[in-house]
Amino acid sequence: xxxxxxxxxxxxxxxxxxxxxxxxxxxxxxxxxxxxxxxxxxxxxxxxxxxxxxxxxxxxxxxxxxxxxxxxxxxxxxxxxxxxxxxxxxxxxxxxxxxxxxxxxxxxxxxxxxxxxxxxxxxxxxxxxxxxxxxxxxxxxxxxxxxxxxxxxxxxxxxxxxxxxxxxxxxxxxxxxxxxxxxxxxxxxxxxxxxxxxxxxxxxxxxxxxxxxxxxxxxxxxxxxxxxxxxxxxxxxxxxxxxxxxxxxxxxxxxxxxxxxxxxxxxxxxxxxxxxxxxxxxxxxxxxxxxxxxxxx
Amino acid sequence: xxxxxxxxxxxxxxxxxxxxxxxxxxxxxxxxxxxxxxxxxxxxxxxxxxxxxxxxxxxxxxxxxxxxxxxxxxxxxxxxxxxxxxxxxxxxxxxxxxxxxxxxxxxxxxxxxxxxxxxxxxxxxxxxxxxxxxxxxxxxxxxxxxxxxxxxxxxxxxxxxxxxxxxxxxxxxxxxxxxxxxxxxxxxxxxx
Amino acid sequence: xxxxxxxxxxxxxxxxxxxxxxxxxxxxxxxxxxxxxxxxxxxxxxxxxxxxxxxxxxxxxxxxxxxxxxxxxxxxxxxxxxxxxxxxxxxxxxxxxxxxxxxxxxxxxxxxxxxxxxxxxxxxxxxxxxxxxxxxxxxxxxxxxxxxxxxxxxxxxxxxxxxxxxxxxxxxxxxxxxxxxxxxxxxxxxxxxxxxxxxxxxxxx
Ligand code: SF4
Numbered sequence: 001x002x003x004x005x006x007x008x009x010x011x012x013x014x015x016x017x018x019x020x021x022x023x024x025x026x027x028x029x030x031x032x033x034x035x036x037x038x039x040x041x042x043x044x045x046x047x048x049x050x051x052x053x054x055x056x057x058x059x060x061x062x063x064x065x066x067x068x069x070x071x072x073x074x075x076x077x078x079x080x081x082x083x084x085x086x087x088x089x090x091x092x093x094x095x096x097x098x099x100x101x102x103x104x105x106x107x108x109x110x111x112x113x114x115x116x117x118x119x120x121x122x123x124x125x126x127x128x129x130x131x132x133x134x135x136x137x138x139x140x141x142x143x144x145x146x147x148x149x150x151x152x153x154x155x156x157x158x159x160x161x162x163x164x165x166x167x168x169x170x171x172x173x174x175x176x177x178x179x180x181x182x183x184x185x186x187x188x189x190x191x192x193x194x195x196x197x198x199x200x201x202x203x204x205x206x207x208x209x210x211x212x213x214x215x216x217x218x219x220x221x222x223x224x225x226x227x228x229x230x231x232x233x234x235x236x237x238x239x240x241x242x243x244x245x246x247x248x249x250x251x252x253x254x255x256x257x258x259x260x261x262x263x264x265x266x267x268x269x270x271x272x273x274x275x276x277x278x279x280x281x282x283x284x285x286x287x288x289x290x291x292x293x294x295x296x297x
Numbered sequence: 298x299x300x301x302x303x304x305x306x307x308x309x310x311x312x313x314x315x316x317x318x319x320x321x322x323x324x325x326x327x328x329x330x331x332x333x334x335x336x337x338x339x340x341x342x343x344x345x346x347x348x349x350x351x352x353x354x355x356x357x358x359x360x361x362x363x364x365x366x367x368x369x370x371x372x373x374x375x376x377x378x379x380x381x382x383x384x385x386x387x388x389x390x391x392x393x394x395x396x397x398x399x400x401x402x403x404x405x406x407x408x409x410x411x412x413x414x415x416x417x418x419x420x421x422x423x424x425x426x427x428x429x430x431x432x433x434x435x436x437x438x439x440x441x442x443x444x445x446x447x448x449x450x451x452x453x454x455x456x457x458x459x460x461x462x463x464x465x466x467x468x469x470x471x472x473x474x475x476x477x478x479x480x481x482x483x484x485x486x487x488x489x
Numbered sequence: 490x491x492x493x494x495x496x497x498x499x500x501x502x503x504x505x506x507x508x509x510x511x512x513x514x515x516x517x518x519x520x521x522x523x524x525x526x527x528x529x530x531x532x533x534x535x536x537x538x539x540x541x542x543x544x545x546x547x548x549x550x551x552x553x554x555x556x557x558x559x560x561x562x563x564x565x566x567x568x569x570x571x572x573x574x575x576x577x578x579x580x581x582x583x584x585x586x587x588x589x590x591x592x593x594x595x596x597x598x599x600x601x602x603x604x605x606x607x608x609x610x611x612x613x614x615x616x617x618x619x620x621x622x623x624x625x626x627x628x629x630x631x632x633x634x635x636x637x638x639x640x641x642x643x644x645x646x647x648x649x650x651x652x653x654x655x656x657x658x659x660x661x662x663x664x665x666x667x668x669x670x671x672x673x674x675x676x677x678x679x680x681x682x683x684x685x686x687x688x689x690x691x692x693x694x
Contacts, residue, residue, distance in 0.1 A: 025552070034550040041555060044526040048566075051519040053591040123561075199531075203560040211563035211590040422613065423577045424676050430612050437612045444674065445616045448604040 002092075006078055009091050010224070013077050016248070017223030018043040020230075024259050031263040042219065049216035058119050058209070065115015065206075066214045066221070072108030073225035076101055080232050082247055084162035084240040097156040098146065101232065108225065109135055112206055119209040127205020130270050131196040134186060137274040138193070141281035142183035145176040148289040149236055158232070162240025169237045175288030177237050181257075182281035184233055186273070188226060190262030193277070195270045230254055298339055306331055320374040328362070328377045329387065335364055335373055336392070342367040344393040349403050353433045356381050358407065362389070379409070388413030406431040512652050523566075523592070524650035525555045527642070530565035532585065535572015537598040537632050544635040556642055562588040567645070570624075572632070573601035573614045576674055579621060583671060584680045586622055591657045594625045594649070596641060598633050606631060620670045623656035 022039035029036025079096045082089035109131055116124040150156050152173070153164045170177040186193035197205040207218055230251040234241060238254070241247035268276065299311055302321060310322040323331055335341040341364035350359040357378040364373045379386050388411040389396035400411040401420045408429040411417060419425065428435040512520070529551075533541060545551050545558055559565040562585045570582060586593065597618050600606035605616035618624055625648070628641035648654050660667060671679045 029550070029552060032547050034547045035553040036550070037552050037555055037557075041526070041552075044522050044555065045528075047522045048519075048526040049564075051523065199558070199560045204564070207564070208561040209563060215564060421577070423580065424678070426676075435612075438610050440612050441610050441616075445605075446620060447609070448617050 005088055006091055009077060009082065009089055010074065012082075012089075013224045013227040014220065016251075017225075017227040018046065018220075020226065020252070020255055021223055024255070027256070027259050028263050031260075042223070046216045046219040046223075049211070049219065050213055052212040054212040061118040062115050062209075063214055065112045065118075066210065066217045068111025068115070069108040070217055070221040070224075072104055072106075072111060073221040073228065075107070076104045077224055077228040077231075079104065079158075080228055080235065081159045081162075082231060083242055084159045084235070085242060090159065093158060098150065098158055098161070099156060101158070102143070102146065105229075106135070108221070116206045116209070121209040123203045123208045124206050127196050127202045127208070130202070131206065133270055133274055134193060134195060134277075137277035138183040138186040140278060141179040141285040142187075144282065144285035144289055145180040145183075146236065148173070148176050148285070148292045152292055158235050159240070162235040165239045168239035170239075173288055173292050175284050175291060179281040179285035179288060180233070180237065182277065182284075184229070184254075185258055185261055186277060187229055188258050188262075190258050192262075192265040192268045193273045194262070194267055195273055198267060227251070302331065302334075305334075314374070317370060318372045318374065320376065322376045322378075325377045325379060325386070328375060329389075331375055332362060332364065332389070333392070335375070339373075340366045340368075341371075341373055344389065344396055344399075345372065347389075347396065347399040347403060349407050349409065351381075351407065351431070351433045352378075353381070358384055358409065360386060360403075360409075383410075384408065385410040385412060387411065390414050405429065408432060516652060520650055520652045524646040526566075527554075527556045527646065527649075528559035528564055528566045529556060530562055530568045530585065530589070531558045531560060532568060532582075533571050534574050534578045534582070535570075535599065535601060537569070537571025540598070540632055540635055540638060541569065541571060544638050549635040549639060551639060551642065554639070554642065554646070562586075563590060565589055566592070567594045567596055569596045569598060570602055570618055570622075571598045573599075573606065573608045573611075574618070575613045576615065579615055579671075580675055580679065583622065587680075592654070593657050594645060594654060595622055595656065596626050596628065596645060597624045598628045598630075598638065598641075600629065600631050603627055603629070615674060621667060621674075623660045623667075625654055625656050 019039055021042035022037070025041055026036040026039055078091040079093055079101050081091065081093040113128045113132060116128045149161060149169060152169075153161045155161055155164070165172070189196060195201075197207060202208070207215060210218060231247070233254055234247065234250045238250050241250055302311060303309065306321075306323050306327045308321060308323050312320050314320050321331070332341075343365040345363040345365050346361075348361045348363070350361070352359060357380055359376055359378055361374050361376045364375065365371070377386075384407065386409065388400055390400070390413060397414060397416055398420065400409075400414050401417060403409050404411060404414075404417050405420050405422055405425070406429055422430075427440065430437070529545075533539075543549055545556075551557070562568075566589075568582070568586055568589065574582060586595070595618075597603070601608055601614070602618040602624070605611075605614065608614045609616065615621065626641050626645045628637050630637055633641070645654075668679070
């Protein structure tokens, strides 16, 4: 039964993720006064890349990168319950808690770093370096906020955290939410923190040497991973969801915010983004942590 | 300044092209001395350009160094002639660093050698093995005909000039016919 | 070899003599996806490069047709040769084209790629692009406006959707022919040096 559950989770995340990416491109186009592509565009792209034939090989180490990334993304998804009450769509979350999820979220970038490093494309290496630098910076405020949330609800179980919010955490602890939101924008690779795949600077960064099926895999995993991250945020800060409808509108609101945020800001340089993430959100998170522990509950 | 130059370099070929542009032609062995003198004593600090002109009938290249004062108000063209065969003249890179790229350009386009320039490699062409392209004995059209294929026109291709002539004649004839018809018509109406 | 205008003519008349295709359903589906998603390499040569930014940005918005830019040749489907190419550029175009993954297409803009255009007697530019690379679609004009570029793209999409384009196959099959022509103008070393020697020239940066 759990296999069926996992498969359903994966399929949901895959399609919703791709439709969100299509919406992302369409809505960004509207921001720029364009008509923009259809919402299935990302899906078309991914399938098309799947049908391409690569002319060369870089050796198996190189292709391990996207596979590890996809593994990381899918495992992250499996350990995040979609709904806080229901038995179904809870995946493996009974076997692991928030700590495991935080760890699994790191697996993808590290695997990718290994693969791209083998490929030897200078832009890929540059992009990965930027990615790891940013990762280091964005995790500081996010972890502080998450630790605070855990201490508030006295649990590391995601479903418990989601279910135990009487007022949702975003309103009860706005400082923590704001700090985590900054990290979240960076995690989704949005402006102003989109230093990793900046097209005019590092020529799409880590992905620059991939083509064909592996690029398709990368796109799919990023769609799945984005949805997993959205669900995690909804669970931690927006009170979780009790049904598909609630889950979809909550994730979509969050996603819309991220898009809007990205559409109106220009790109930071790498040191600037690290600087910003370490200074502003971290300080907000620490203040929020103090508030939460002193006056919380 | 002119008097000094005339005396020292034994030249009479000095002219004021514009208020802010002078030109002098000197012997080849005196040119660097002149450039140094202009630089040291008359503040012509900048080398703007090195140009070359191919006088194939007179069997020489005219090489011109254009110098500008530091306040950018005066320019001086210093010209000399070098033979076309084994064309070579000393490099100016030791005095003006920017001469390097200009000399590279001339080397590539005219085949002039600049002893003293360390970096006389190709500038914008790649693997060029024919005559340097801006020498006048280089026949561009012949080169193109030998090396590249043109597209044959389409089947119904017509000579534009002939066609225009034909169309014009046709039009004229039509007009004349129309006029004639009109006249006839008016005659008929007159007759009535 | 396909003449540019003949090709266009074919596209216009293709409805008239459309034969029933014998594609398998998988091929049909893949072609359907391919025509809806076209990644164009961000590369420009000649005057035409200036017409591409308006094509891809808000004014003409090629993305609504599924056409968008790609940063690296590995991800691109289409390379646009946007005007005259000197030998030096041709070298880079060939290298880039060979790096792209199959299926790949070439869109050539302007009269310079058709017959040399106003550079017909230049010693340093090639005259007919199709001697060196298999061109899928020509867009005429000097320079074609973004509207015509979009029209060219749409014609290309139509051909892709019908599964008629196999120029990359043609390039592989007739490689000897193309290679001979390439060597005739570029010498034995067709591909430029791979490492960053431009960076190391003149003592480096
Ligand atoms: S066809 Fe015209 S616009 Fe295009 S590259 Fe040639 S000269 Fe330039």
